[in-house]
Amino acid sequence: xxxxxxxxxxxxxxxxxxxxxxxxxxxxxxxxxxxxQDPGMGLRLIYYSASEGTTDKGEVPNGYNVSRLxxxxxxxxLESAAxxxxxxxxxxxxxxxxxxxxxxPGTRLTVT
Amino acid sequence: GDSVTQMEGPVTLSEEAxxxxxxxxxxxxxxxxxxxxxxxxxxxxxxxxxxxxxDKGSNKxxxxxxxxETTSFHLEKGxxxxxxxxxxxxxxxxxxxFKTIFGAGTRLFVKA
Numbered sequence: 001x002x003x004x005x006x007x008x009x010x011x012x013x014x015x016x017x018x019x020x021x022x023x024x025x026x027x028x029x030x031x032x033x034x035x036x037q038d039p040g041m042g043l044r045l046i047y048y049s050a051s052e053g054t055t056d057k058g059e060v061p062n063g064y065n066v067s068r069l070x071x072x073x074x075x076x077x078l079e080s081a082a083x084x085x086x087x088x089x090x091x092x093x094x095x096x097x098x099x100x101x102x103x104x105p106g107t108r109l110t111v112t
Numbered sequence: 113g114d115s116v117t118q119m120e121g122p123v124t125l126s127e128e129a130x131x132x133x134x135x136x137x138x139x140x141x142x143x144x145x146x147x148x149x150x151x152x153x154x155x156x157x158x159x160x161x162x163x164x165x166x167d168k169g170s171n172k173x174x175x176x177x178x179x180x181e182t183t184s185f186h187l188e189k190g191x192x193x194x195x196x197x198x199x200x201x202x203x204x205x206x207x208x209x210f211k212t213i214f215g216a217g218t219r220l221f222v223k224a
Contacts, residue, residue, distance in 0.1 A: 004155075031210065042216040043156075044199070050210050058211070090155050094208030099144045099205025099212045 002026055006091050006104035013081045013111045021076040021107050023091030031094045032074040033058075033101065034066060043090070051075055053090040082112045114139040118202050118215035126223050131189040133218045135176075135202035138183065143204040145169075145178055145185040150199045150217070159187075159200070192222045 004025045013019055025032065031037045034046040045058030049068040063085060074093075077086060088108050092101040119134040137145065144163045145160035148156040165180035174189045185202060202215040 040216070043214045045211060048210055056210070092155075097144070097207075098159055098210055099146055099203060100161060101212060102155075103157070105153075105155050 001037050003071070004091055004093055004104035006107050008084060008107060009105065011107060011109050015111060016076070016083060017081050018079050019081065021089055022073070023075065023104060024073045025093040025102070027093060027102065028071070029093035030071070031098055032039065033092040034070065034074070034076045035090045035092065036060065037104065038087050046076065061070050084095065085112045086111045114204060114213045116202050116204055116213050116215035118189060118218050119211040121219040122221055124221045125192055127216070128191045131187070131192045131198055131220070135187065135215060136183050137184045137185065137204050139204055141206060143206050146149065146205070147174070147176055147187050148201040148203060150201065158176040173212055173218070194222045194224050196220060197222045216224060
């Protein structure tokens with residue numbers, strides 16, 4: 001039982017490059033989330049998926065897209081990376097109690 | 113809208129000292145309240161929760177009581193250890209809601 005896994009752990013991009021962050025959970029959770037964490041800003045919700053087949057914008061969705069590929073997987077795509085997207089990205093999932101979230105280990109992204 | 117306010121850190125304590133991290137919230141209705149902990153280089157982990165007024169959540173020696181009258185959920189531990197050094201996040205969510213509101217986090221350093 002791996003919980004929530006994320007790949008890659010680290011990534012360096014140049015401005016304008018694209019990439020996809022992968023997330024998978026093995027807890028049969030319906031809801032999945034993408035957050036970014038920046039110093040002094042706490043956690044900010046980028047997108048979430050309440051259930052398979054649905055996605056919704058969070059607090060800071062600009063510059064990102066998501067795909068809920070199936071119940072297990074939820075990916076985050078940066079189409080044209082910008083230095084302002086330098087951050088640590090966390091994926092999380094939850095069951096019926098949506099405040100009780102399980103987090104992955106994070107992806108540390110640097111955009112130069 | 114809903115919000116969570118935590119005491120600013122960092123908090124620095126000696127081993128075996130008493131810990132209090134203050135958390136207050138603003139929300140309509142009766143949200144569930146949570147404390148999460150983040151160790152260096154890791155994702156957040158749920159530490160404890162309380163789902164209704166006067167409930168006490170507890171785990172690993174940490175406790176917090178849901179105080180509706182003061183809209184607070186302060187985290188306490190009687191005797192901290194060096195291994196408790198981490199960032200602590202207070203959070204709230206509403207039953208049926210899809211978003212969890214996190215505080216900014218409070219960093220705790222425990223010296224041997």
